[in-house]
Amino acid sequence: MRKIALLTSGGDAPGMNACIRAIVLTCLRYGIEVYGYRHGYNGLLDQEYLNLRAKNVLNIIQRGGTILRSARCLTFKSDDAAKIAAKNLDILGIDALMVIGGDGSFRGAKHLSNHWGGQVIGLPGTIDNDIYGTDATIGYYTAIETALSSIDKVRDTADAFERIFLIEVMGRHAGFIGLNAAIASAADQIMVPELQRSCEDELQNIINHIDAVKRRRGTSSYIVVITENLWPEGVTKLAETLTEKTQIECRPVILGHVQRGGSPVSQDRVLATKMGAFAVESAMAGETGVMITEVNQQVQCAPLEVSWSKQKELDPYLVKIQQDLFDLLKRP
Ligand code: F6P
Numbered sequence: 001m002r003k004i005a006l007l008t009s010g011g012d013a014p015g016m017n018a019c020i021r022a023i024v025l026t027c028l029r030y031g032i033e034v035y036g037y038r039h040g041y042n043g044l045l046d047q048e049y050l051n052l053r054a055k056n057v058l059n060i061i062q063r064g065g066t067i068l069r070s071a072r073c074l075t076f077k078s079d080d081a082a083k084i085a086a087k088n089l090d091i092l093g094i095d096a097l098m099v100i101g102g103d104g105s106f107r108g109a110k111h112l113s114n115h116w117g118g119q120v121i122g123l124p125g126t127i128d129n130d131i132y133g134t135d136a137t138i139g140y141y142t143a144i145e146t147a148l149s150s151i152d153k154v155r156d157t158a159d160a161f162e163r164i165f166l167i168e169v170m171g172r173h174a175g176f177i178g179l180n181a182a183i184a185s186a187a188d189q190i191m192v193p194e195l196q197r198s199c200e201d202e203l204q205n206i207i208n209h210i211d212a213v214k215r216r217r218g219t220s221s222y223i224v225v226i227t228e229n230l231w232p233e234g235v236t237k238l239a240e241t242l243t244e245k246t247q248i249e250c251r252p253v254i255l256g257h258v259q260r261g262g263s264p265v266s267q268d269r270v271l272a273t274k275m276g277a278f279a280v281e282s283a284m285a286g287e288t289g290v291m292i293t294e295v296n297q298q299v300q301c302a303p304l305e306v307s308w309s310k311q312k313e314l315d316p317y318l319v320k321i322q323q324d325l326f327d328l329l330k331r332p
Contacts, residue, residue: 013139
């Protein structure tokens with residue numbers, strides 16, 4: 001193993017820099033040259049790269065975003081693009097490519113491996129935590145913290161006005177951030193894709209719950225955490241509907257991309273460092289077509305296809321607790 005290249009792709013996630021740092025330093029420890037492609041797969045197509053040295057990764061562990069920049073590269077789906085990438089990797093003499101990103105980026109890595117003889121390794125980096133086969137993804141814990149600190153702040157103003165707030169969190173089509181941020185902030189209700197009923201049922205359920213809670217504790221703040229892309233007409237419309245139906249002011253708050261930024265929390269830095277170092281050692285051991293996962297604190301390799309083979313489930317016990325607490329709030 002003489003040369004390793006890496007890139008960050010798709011939605012950036014806090015901890016990607018920590019992962020880049022771990023890969024670079026582990027490579028240097030083993031005397032491997034390391035190159036970073038910029039702007040995701042685009043950099044691979046455009047030969048936009050830099051030789052990474054220890055000084056490039058100094059003081060980056062605490063920084064959000066990615067020093068290599070990121071992008072979504074739709075053209076990479078074509079065979080022609082994968083062939084160009086393969087040629088460019090060969091020109092540079094790369095033995096293994098590391099891709100830090102989500103399942104879309106992993107599909108890109110798999111596609112590349114059909115056209116390139118080098119080794120390909122994926123590292124799960126996404127705030128959504130929607131990658132099957134690993135307990136957590138890099139960036140997920142920080143996103144929960146960011147959502148949580150915002151929900152706590154909204155609770156203050158919600159309490160002051162005794163209003164309903166709908167807080168939209170990211171997650172693409174997965175409720176991991178939503179469920180965990182809701183539990184940690186003692187939100188009154190959650191709406192996540194995994195537990196979704198029909199829109200009419202969802203709406204009626206919230207209205208009934210608000211009524212029951214009001215009977216039990218009088219007028220008070222009421223917080224609903226809702227995953228993005230869930231309500232067909234959007235949360236602003238849902239807030240209007242709730243205001244009309246309950247006669248209590250309801251405001252929408254869309255947390256958006258703030259959840260992708262910020263300094264990574266320690267869990268993300270440690271996970272990123274562990275996975276980054278393990279990725280290099282796995283490449284040295286000859287692994288290819290795999291992603292790095294962590295299951296019960298054991299870092300390991302799994303085929304890239306595992307990441308999209310099944311839908312990752314929410315922790316059923318956490319779901320049960322959340323539902324039990326809702327029911328408790330309703331009791332007279
Ligand atoms: O996958 C990460 C993510 O932040 C999702 O939570 C969200 O749906 C999406 O990316 C947003 O993408 P973009 O930055 O392209 O708007």
